[in-house]
Amino acid sequence: MPKRIDYYDDPSAPAANSMVPSVNVVVENEASEILMIRRSDNGNWAVPGGAIDLGESMSQAGVRETFEETGIECEITGIVGIFTDPKHIILYTSNGEARQEFSILLTGRWVGGRPTPSSESTEVHWVGASKLADLTMDRSMRRRLDHYLTRPSSPYFD
Numbered sequence: 001m002p003k004r005i006d007y008y009d010d011p012s013a014p015a016a017n018s019m020v021p022s023v024n025v026v027v028e029n030e031a032s033e034i035l036m037i038r039r040s041d042n043g044n045w046a047v048p049g050g051a052i053d054l055g056e057s058m059s060q061a062g063v064r065e066t067f068e069e070t071g072i073e074c075e076i077t078g079i080v081g082i083f084t085d086p087k088h089i090i091l092y093t094s095n096g097e098a099r100q101e102f103s104i105l106l107t108g109r110w111v112g113g114r115p116t117p118s119s120e121s122t123e124v125h126w127v128g129a130s131k132l133a134d135l136t137m138d139r140s141m142r143r144r145l146d147h148y149l150t151r152p153s154s155p156y157f158d
Contacts, residue, residue, distance in 0.1 A: 003041050004090060017096075024105050026080065026107050079107070080148045080156060081158075082105075
């Protein structure tokens with residue numbers, strides 16, 4: 001199975017050969033729990049997200065990716081920040097793409113559906129903020145969630 005390998009400030013990381021704008025969405029339900037997936041390509045926990053397709057806005061991509069990966073329908077409610085750290089390289093073993101991070105972190109509100117795994121997620125759960133620290137996730141995802149949880153007054157940019 002193709003894998004995703006995340007490198008951070010690692011001299012053994014491959015040189016980046018692409019940059020693809022993508023979105024991640026922190027979706028909350030009525031109980032203020034956060035929608036989390038266990039990624040099928042690396043086993044780590046993450047919020048749903050993926051590449052923005054040509055002809056689609058970042059909000060449309062966020063709604064589409066959330067539904068595809070989780071079965072949850074959401075509406076986009078805001079932005080946490082934009083994460084573009086060139087030290088974070090993502091290697092996709094299926095095609096040798098070594099992508100520099102470019103992720104827009106959005107917020108969303110649950111409007112329907114139920115957690116359902118997909119080809120991109122082996123598990124989908126609503127998780128209370130106090131339980132996020134117990135989940136294994138990549139450093140970059142943990143950083144994004146930390147920014148979300150601190151609820152800054154303006155978006156984060158790097």
